[in-house]
Amino acid sequence: MWKDGDIEIPEFQRSYVWTISQASRLIESFLMGLPIPPVFFYIDENQKNLVIDGRQRLQSIFYFFEGYFKEADTRGNRKEFALEGINPSSKWYKKKFSDFDDPDQRQLKNTVLRTVLVKQINPKQDHTSIYHIFERLNTGGTALQDQEVRNCVFGGKLNDLLSKLNDYENWRFLLGKNGKDPRQKDVQLILRYMALFHDLEIYKRPMKDFLSKFMDKNTNPPISFIEAEQNRFQKVCDLIVSHLGKDRPLNPKGPLNPSVVDSVMIAFAKHLDSCPSDISSRVERLRSNPEFQKLISKATTDQSTVNNRLKLAERELFG
Secondary structure, three states, rough: OOOOOOOOOOOOOOOOOOHHHHHHHHHHHHHHOOOOEEEEEEEEEOOOEEEEEEEHEEEEEEEEHHHHEEOOOOOOOEEEEEHHHHOOOOOOOOOOOOHHHHHHHHHHHHHOOEEEEOOOOOOOOOOHHHHHHHHOOOOOOOOOOOHHHHHHHHHHHHHHHHHHHHHHHHHHHHHHOOOOOOHHHHHHHHHHHHHHHHHHHHOOOHHHHHHHHHHHHHOOOOHHHHHHHHHHHHHHHHHHHHHHHHOHHHHHOOOHHHHHHHHHHHHOOOOOOOOOOOHHHHHHHHHHHHHHHHOOOOOOOOOOHHHHHHHHHHHHHHH
């Protein structure tokens, strides 16, 4: 199934991180008949098996059968996968799969790895329940963040666009960070801006479900949508940087507040062709506005708070 592409490992932030010793102990556990936790697959609409939980175990198995540990380096070199980190007196110590005798090869091939299959049955057009399953079944040491889970559940053209926009130079200036957030919080900020720009009238808590439903609805939108969103997003970033500067223009004195980001960016997105000459001082007045301060600091995802915050920002910046 792995060789045929029927098992798919989504592009999570957390890639394959096990050491060869960890992977070797897993293989030895199979050979010793020790219990191994099951892996979880989500069966998508194309009957692909997307890995919910178990990436480290699965890739360790695939690498061992293949005979090489991890992918090739930049020079094309690969490390042979001989079992390390197990008892040196073990019959399998320092052996590759090809070094095993026939009975041991057969034993490993016949070993059962229990697999739980998850499939969305009803409602067919709402995949947010799968999102929650991914979230809860992520049993690794570091739980996946919301956007990392969406990256798996709602993979498609919109997800690809969000990743592309996250590399845009002026967006990185807005964030004040050159490197991308390893937990995809920067990608989620783009999604939040985009979803509220389009679907504010149907917004309701919780925010994470609202964002998931937007991605579900627009997983593979027409090319016109992709082009329009890319053009609008880049223009917004360009305008903000050109008028407010490159040095963390939305948070010059403190950590980035997502509520400030969506308020200012959506206001700019609605007035791309009518930017006032004093927009810099208007943004400063907005940030110091007591009402705005309250709306970006308390109950920030309440429906009334979100609506009032976006209306206030648009009025103060472009009214």
